[in-house]
Amino acid sequence: MDRQVILSYLPLYRDAAWLTLRLGCMGIAFSLLIGLACAAARYRKTPILSALAAAYIEVSRNTPLLIQLFFLYYGLPKIGIRTNAAACGVAGLAFLGGGYMAEAFRSGLEAIPLSQKESALSLGMTEFQALWHVVLPQALSVSVPPLMANVVFLLKETSVFSAVSLMDLMFTAKDLIGLYYSTTESLFLLVAFYLLILLPVSVAGSLLERRLRYAGFGV
Amino acid sequence: MSRELLAVENLVKRYGENTVLDKISFRVQEGETLVIIGPSGCGKSTLLRCINALEPIQGGRILLDGQEISRDAKSLPKLRQRIGMVFQNYELFPHLNALDNITLAPIKVQKRKRAEVVEEAMSLLERVGLKDRAYDFPRQLSGGQKQRIAIVRALCMRPEALLFDEVTASLDPEMVREVLDVLLALAEQGRTMLIVTHEMQFARAVADRVLFLDGGKIVEEAAPDAFFDAPQSERARKFLRTFTFETVKHQKIGGYSK
């Protein structure tokens, strides 16, 4: 491995990591919102919305991100909708993640006994207030582990972004290997930068889980 | 002249084929304490849940102060604010401390000022002897303490009527008294209450009127002394006998183990 080569590649990887992280975080933020909305619709059994949410969850979880990205990036322009690669990346990640996040939220919501909701309703809360003030805060303590696992999973999935020519980490590594045959250095940096992004997230996740576990909501 | 607060008219409740409440009618005056008793599974809990519209009903109507309580009504949350309910298993919110449990709904639902609600909550807590427990979480409290917090939580909404569903049934015997004393004090204050209980002595002491429920019907409706001293129906007599029999049995066992 050539140190000189590694040093000269660093700025490229830094920019790529920044792009990965930025688009990844945006996609994850949207996926959390979508997931929460879908889980709420399913939990409250809102007639049409609940069925739509169920269908969406199945579709999003059972199609590869690559296909979703191709559809957005190459498919939409064919029907006259202009897109750019970054927006497609974020949208694709949000679409994929929304389904997974919805399931994570749902497992938490279902773990809370119905009697808690009834107790909130009997105090005059609306269905929404009961969900927001009483059920959801308790559900989160159950949902955090799968939510954190999804965050890590989605950050890893960003490696597919290179397929729509976003200059993310994967793209940069492939590019450098193609141009200079510097396979060892390029792959080393690729792994190092992914670890740099994912390890802190993973550690933060376990710390959060520990805190929630020791907060011990037991009745 | 007292005013009629609650009216249940021809209430029918079915679970599938099983008719649990069969055209039940009764009225509750303001300030009255109504005790509902009956064998296990006769529909006492179901009746209270229907009054709070936690269960859909298949016939009849329930009126609070002339307004129909229906699950379709837009005004349902407003009506529920006027009826407090205390459950057998407390149903405190485990993620909130006692004070937040009590003040959540007055602040978020009734939009009252936090400072004012906290003050009221504290004085209510003091009355049930739990002022020093305001910042404890439910998991740090005993069953009797949790149930008293749950009662204060219902009271802090300033409801016109209170529903109690076997609020001492999950408690260890030595904690039953502290909860029943709170209920007796509320009755003395002239609160309107519907109490479901298996504590017969307490029922007799607290009731203005007793409803005996069996087979989906109100079998007897009487003043407490009349009901407990001279029940009219064979079913009520049989039901009350089960309690005296238990007593005799306990005494015997106590004698042997000595």
Ligand SMILES: Nc1ncnc2c1ncn2[C@@H]1O[C@H](COP(=O)(O)OP(=O)(O)OP(=O)(O)O)[C@@H](O)[C@H]1O
């Ligand atoms: N969710 C439900 N689905 C079907 N049947 C139910 C349901 N809840 C209650 N029942 C039935 O309705 C009847 C009345 O139940 P309920 O809980 O009201 O009785 P109860 O008088 O409160 O009894 P207990 O003294 O044991 O608390 C019972 O036969 C019960 O099996």
Ligand SMILES: [Mg+2]
């Ligand atoms: Mg019951």
